[in-house]
Amino acid sequence: xxxxxxxxxxxxxxxxxxxxxxxxxxxxxxxxxxxxxxxxxxxxxxxxxxxxxxxxxxxxxxxxxxxxxxxxxxxxxxxxxxxxxxxxxxxxxxxxxxxxxxxxxxxxxxxxxxxxxxxxxxxxxxxxxxxxxxxxxxxxxxxxxxxxxxxxxxxxxxxxxxxxxxxxxxxxxxxxxxxxxxxxxxxxxxxxxxxxxxxxxxxxxxxxxxxxxxxxxxxxxxxxxxxxxxxxxxxxxxxxxxxxxxxxxxxxxxxxxxxxxxxxxxxxxxxxxxxxxxxxxxxxxxxxxxxxxxxxxxxxxxxxxxxxxxxxxxxxxxxxxxxxxxxxxxxxxxxxxxxxxxxxxxxxxxxxxxxxxxxxxxxxxxxxxxxxxxxxxxxxxxxxxxxxxxxxxxxxxxxxxxxxxxxxxxxxxxxxxxxxxxxxxxxxxxxxxxxxxxxxxxxxxxxxxxxxxxxxxxxxxxxxxxxxxxxxxxxxxxxxxxxxxxxxxxxxxxxxxxxxxxxxxxxxxxxxxxxxxxxxxxxxxxxxxxxxxxxxxxxxxxxxxxxxxxxxxxxxxxxxxxxxxxxxxxxxxxxxxxxxxxxxxxxxxxxxxxxxxxxxxxxxxxxxxxxxxxxxx
Numbered sequence: 001x002x003x004x005x006x007x008x009x010x011x012x013x014x015x016x017x018x019x020x021x022x023x024x025x026x027x028x029x030x031x032x033x034x035x036x037x038x039x040x041x042x043x044x045x046x047x048x049x050x051x052x053x054x055x056x057x058x059x060x061x062x063x064x065x066x067x068x069x070x071x072x073x074x075x076x077x078x079x080x081x082x083x084x085x086x087x088x089x090x091x092x093x094x095x096x097x098x099x100x101x102x103x104x105x106x107x108x109x110x111x112x113x114x115x116x117x118x119x120x121x122x123x124x125x126x127x128x129x130x131x132x133x134x135x136x137x138x139x140x141x142x143x144x145x146x147x148x149x150x151x152x153x154x155x156x157x158x159x160x161x162x163x164x165x166x167x168x169x170x171x172x173x174x175x176x177x178x179x180x181x182x183x184x185x186x187x188x189x190x191x192x193x194x195x196x197x198x199x200x201x202x203x204x205x206x207x208x209x210x211x212x213x214x215x216x217x218x219x220x221x222x223x224x225x226x227x228x229x230x231x232x233x234x235x236x237x238x239x240x241x242x243x244x245x246x247x248x249x250x251x252x253x254x255x256x257x258x259x260x261x262x263x264x265x266x267x268x269x270x271x272x273x274x275x276x277x278x279x280x281x282x283x284x285x286x287x288x289x290x291x292x293x294x295x296x297x298x299x300x301x302x303x304x305x306x307x308x309x310x311x312x313x314x315x316x317x318x319x320x321x322x323x324x325x326x327x328x329x330x331x332x333x334x335x336x337x338x339x340x341x342x343x344x345x346x347x348x349x350x351x352x353x354x355x356x357x358x359x360x361x362x363x364x365x366x367x368x369x370x371x372x373x374x375x376x377x378x379x380x381x382x383x384x385x386x387x388x389x390x391x392x393x394x395x396x397x398x399x400x401x402x403x404x405x406x407x408x409x410x411x412x413x414x415x416x417x418x419x420x421x422x423x424x425x426x427x428x429x430x431x432x433x434x435x436x437x438x439x440x441x442x443x444x445x446x447x448x449x450x451x452x453x454x455x456x457x458x459x460x461x462x463x464x465x466x467x468x469x470x471x472x473x474x475x476x477x478x479x480x481x482x483x484x485x486x487x488x489x490x491x492x493x494x495x496x497x498x499x500x501x502x503x504x505x506x507x508x509x510x511x512x513x514x515x516x517x518x519x520x521x522x523x524x525x526x527x528x529x530x531x532x533x534x535x536x537x538x539x540x541x542x543x544x545x546x547x548x549x550x551x552x553x554x555x556x557x558x559x560x561x562x563x564x565x566x567x568x569x570x571x572x573x574x575x576x577x578x579x580x581x582x583x584x585x586x587x588x589x590x591x592x593x594x595x596x597x598x599x600x601x602x603x604x605x606x607x608x609x610x611x612x613x614x615x616x617x
Contacts, residue, residue: 192451391439
């Protein structure tokens with residue numbers, strides 16, 4: 001795309017020695033911008049941004065810049081110094097007289113002279129533009145996050161890669177020569193991009209991966225500060241399953257059982273088995289007031305969830321006469337829900353015109369209504385939960401959700417998706433879904449989906465099952481579903497595993513191929529012993545053992561921890577299947593304890609969504 005060059009001025013040191021009868025010397029450092037004799041680039045279409053460790057370029061940001069634009073300028077300065085050793089001059093636009101050699105970050109007063117323009121309305125909050133105005137490099141976009149994303153994209157063009165919180169690649173180059181005819185303009189495929197993976201929660205890596213979901217559930221989740229662009233925040237105590245918070249049973253059920261589901265002729269408020277009566281006018285009014293209370297308490301929030309509670313049974317919805325009548329008219333159990341959410345959305349839109357009400361198409365409500373259309377300020381978040389081995393639309397098990405998403409797309413312009421990308425029954429089960437990620441996200445993009453929430457291992461601790469790799473690939477796909485995913489994967493493997501990359505790649509290729517060749521489907525709740533039963537012969541098991549042995553022997557220090565942590569899922573498979581070393585019953589207890597001790601030592605703390613890894617001293 002572009003090739004650049006930057007240079008920085010070292011701070012000049014002025015040594016003042018004041019001699020007195022008793023005085024000693026005192027020193028003071030004064031920083032001044034320094035200029036160098038830098039040759040012109042060989043081509044008129046290029047400029048030497050940095051030449052042989054020197055530069056006349058300055059990084060300029062607006063005096064009144066947004067916090068994220070200031071971060072963008074500082075990040076650019078930091079990484080250009082890492083690349084070249086040169087610290088470019090950094091200043092706001094009011095303090096630095098306009099010059100020829102400038103990198104303009106975000107909205108500055110340099111736009112007023114008409115040399116260039118930036119259409120921020122077109123770019124939205126997250127889009128960005130990288131272009132040249134004569135010899136000035138412009139990196140600008142949406143003031144919320146776009147400019148910051150543009151800086152990270154620019155650095156990626158220079159060869160930087162931001163793989164995880166502990167792995168990045170920064171090339172070393174004393175000279176950066178850039179083509180000033182090249183421009184880049186990008187907007188994300190989805191307005192909302194969220195990975196509910198613990199390894200992506202840090203706000204800095206979130207910004208580098210261009211994730212803008214900002215939700216917290218208990219002690220888990222991502223909160224992005226203004227310095228890194230904030231995010232799409234949800235108001236209230238929860239970002240999903242909010243019925244029990246909006247109309248708490250402990251507050252209302254004793255005196256008003258009619259507020260809750262009637263099931264088999266009886267009103268019930270049992271959590272995880274019941275919902276609200278959505279045709280009751282008092283329930284609607286209580287909900288409206290609570291939603292307004294949440295939004296007033298969080299003026300940054302742009303979304304509020306009015307969504308059914310999770311449930312152990314599908315039939316948790318209210319079956320009173322009024323609710324039954326509405327659902328009959330609508331031909332779907334979502335009828336009462338969408339009418340209810342529409343009423344909430346209508347009630348808040350005057351006070352909160354920029355807020356959307358989010359609800360779920362989940363379990364009993366997954367099918368859209370036949371008559372009622374969601375309001376413009378309503379988001380319907382469709383939950384998937386289908387085969388992980390194949391992209392949606394690529395096997396018969398996903399036909400239902402495929403058709404439902406298409407039907408929701410016909411009646412709503414703002415669909416979000418809640419997708420699942422891990423095994424909630426066994427977080428450490430080998431989960432060969434990497435080949436299906438791109439096809440599924442491409443399906444979303446082609447069917448009017450505006451936001452995607454990818455749920456994974458979201459609880460405290462690190463992933464022992466390629467969570468960092470999966471998160472990186474998902475982030476790339478959520479920005480551009482048609483990106484070159486194979487290149488991204490290879491780059492990640494090379495950086496994250498170092499000289500063990502080939503062995504790890506061979507293992508991943510093997511487990512994905514045997515599942516593909518078997519034609520098996522598997523979903524988000526599967527046991528390792530069942531998933532691979534009959535698929536891995538003894539000779540292949542020995543080959544896989546050798547791959548991991550070679551991987552560990554090839555690396556040391558940080559990369560060794562990466563290898564050992566990723567190997568845990570393979571050891572889990574052998575332990576649960578009583579294969580390999582775990583086939584020896586006389587040693588099983590010893591090896592099991594060793595396995596759990598290694599999990600804890602490597603920071604892998606969760607065995608599944610409901611249980612910690614046992615502690616072994």
